[in-house]
Each structure stands twice: as structure tokens, then as C-alpha cells.
Amino acid sequence: MRVPAPDKRFFRGQIRKFYARSGRHFKWRREADPYRVLITEILLKKTTAKKVETIYDRFFAEYSGWGDLMSAKPRDLRRDLRHLGLQKQRTKALGKLAQVLRIKHGNKVPSTYDGLVSLPGVGRYTANAVLCFAYGEPRPVVDVNVARVLQRFFGLPPTRDVNRDEPLWELAKQLLPKGHFKEHNFGIIDFAARICGAVRLKCVECGLAPRCAYFTTGHGANNKNS
Ligand code: SF4
Known part of the structure; x- marks a missing residue:
């Protein structure tokens, strides 16, 4: 059209x-760090921005990089994600993502569309959001x-x-x-x-x-x- x-x-x-x-004016909208942008997009799935806002600071203070997510005990992650709901699924998804990022990408969030959609749990919307909000692509x-x-x-x-x-x-x-x-x-x-x-x-x-x-x-x- x-x-x-x-x-x-x-x-x-x-x-x-x-x-x-x-x-x-959510905090994450001033953020351009690919790790934070990608994780925030995943947290925002199937919940409200208000709920994510409530845990945002605490979550990133606790899990400031892929290493923290990798070494986190699932029980602790579930507890920290409980406010958003679906904490079991989110814990699994974040653990899997951190693992793939470490093994295949050296803990660096890909900066290409194909690289992003090859990650577990990352589809068209999330890939474009990361490219736009973190890497500054239109x-x-x-x-x-x-x-x-x-x-x-x-x-x-x-x-x-x-x-x-x-x-x-x-x-x-x-x-x-x-x-x-x-x-x-x-x-x-x-x-x-x-x-x-x-x-x-x-x-x-x-x-x-x-x-x-x-x-x-x-x-x-x-x-x-x-
Ligand atoms: S609220 Fe939506 S449907 Fe109504 S005029 Fe605006 S764009 Fe159109």
C-alpha cells in the first residue's frame, strides 16, 4: 500500500x-544498552509497562549483565520475576537466551536482524525494537x-x-x-x-x-x- x-x-x-x-517516559526509553533493551523487551511481553516499571531498577541492579543471568539460581530469578507473572516461563527463556548469547555470540547482543531473530524467544518485533532502540536504526x-x-x-x-x-x-x-x-x-x-x-x-x-x-x-x- x-x-x-x-x-x-x-x-x-x-x-x-x-x-x-x-x-x-519510562526509564528504559532513555536506555540504549543492547543488553538492557533486549531484556526489557522480553520482560514487557505479556504484562504491563507499569509492572515492569516496578521491578526495573531492582532487576538490573541484581542482573547487570549476561554473566549475572547465567549464574542466577532459577529459584531466585523466579522470585524476582514473580511480579510480572509467568515467572517460570520467563526464567526459562532468560536462562536459555543467556546461554545462547554466551556460547554463540560471546555475550554480545547481535546487531543484525538475522542475528537477533536467531536468538531463542526473539521475533520480528523484538529484533526491530533492539535495532531501533539500542542500535539506532530506523x-x-x-x-x-x-x-x-x-x-x-x-x-x-x-x-x-x-x-x-x-x-x-x-x-x-x-x-x-x-x-x-x-x-x-x-x-x-x-x-x-x-x-x-x-x-x-x-x-x-x-x-x-x-x-x-x-x-x-x-x-x-x-x-x-x-
Ligand atoms: S481514536 Fe483511533 S479510531 Fe478513533 S479517530 Fe483516533 S485513530 Fe481513529
Whole structure:
């Protein structure tokens, strides 16, 4: 899908304004250390940012590098991850990741897409997040929430598997600005959380509304939360 330049500019501009005004400023967003960025992305899976925020400082004080994760007792890791839920799975996943990083990559997080997706538990979203937030590459990050915003605004059908939706990723790539692409990605993530929720939509206060396909075709107006 080729997006007309004015629509791209409008979308980017509104996301930029929204992020400047209402973006969330989590500690990890100021972080560019690949170890911390990768681990944080893994911690953020299947939980809320608020919960990760609660354990963030303590966790990285205890596990400041791959060596600490490798030598950690599973019982201790489970205890330290309990607040996020799924602590058994997370403990296993982090242990496996630390092992592969040590054996195959000399404790260095790969800086290529192929290297990242070859790691256990690292898929398209996480690989792009590490490349963008740690290595400063202009990469889109698309999870189900970001996908929802793009699909509503551009009038695309919902998708079953976001990771395999090539047109959606291509669209997200086209929308990246030349600079400040980290903030752009954070902005869409926060916009999805605060304005264009799965159930709660705030269309009447949404800066994207004038050109949003979902809203201008009457859907948003019918939502009781709009
Ligand atoms: S107008 Fe409504 S549906 Fe469209 S982007 Fe804004 S909140 Fe989402």
C-alpha cells in the first residue's frame, strides 16, 4: 500500500504532537544498552509497562549483565520475576537466551536482524525494537496495538498474525520519519494505549480523527466511549 505523502505527513505530525504532550517516559526509553533493551523487551511481553516499571531498577541492579543471568539460581530469578507473572516461563527463556548469547555470540547482543531473530524467544518485533532502540536504526515496531491504530486510521482489515502481515510492516516502515524514529515508535505505542484502545476509543479528542478511515466512516462516532 502506497500512502499519499500528505497522509504520511499528517500521521507523523499528529503522533509527534501527541508524544510531546502525552508520551510516557519510562526509564528504559532513555536506555540504549543492547543488553538492557533486549531484556526489557522480553520482560514487557505479556504484562504491563507499569509492572515492569516496578521491578526495573531492582532487576538490573541484581542482573547487570549476561554473566549475572547465567549464574542466577532459577529459584531466585523466579522470585524476582514473580511480579510480572509467568515467572517460570520467563526464567526459562532468560536462562536459555543467556546461554545462547554466551556460547554463540560471546555475550554480545547481535546487531543484525538475522542475528537477533536467531536468538531463542526473539521475533520480528523484538529484533526491530533492539535495532531501533539500542542500535539506532530506523526500524518500525508493530505489535497488535500498533497494528490496531494503523488498521483503523488507514482503513485496513484486521489481521490474524501481525508478524506475518508484510503490507502492514511495509506501511509502518513508510511512516517512519527521517529522524526521531524512536520517539515516533514510542508515540504510536503510547497512542494505542491512551487514545485508540482496543475497547476504549477517544475519537473525539483524537488528533488523527479528521483523516481516520475508522472515524470518518462512522465507526468511531458510534463508540460509546468516543
Ligand atoms: S479517530 Fe478513533 S479510531 Fe481513529 S485513530 Fe483516533 S481514536 Fe483511533
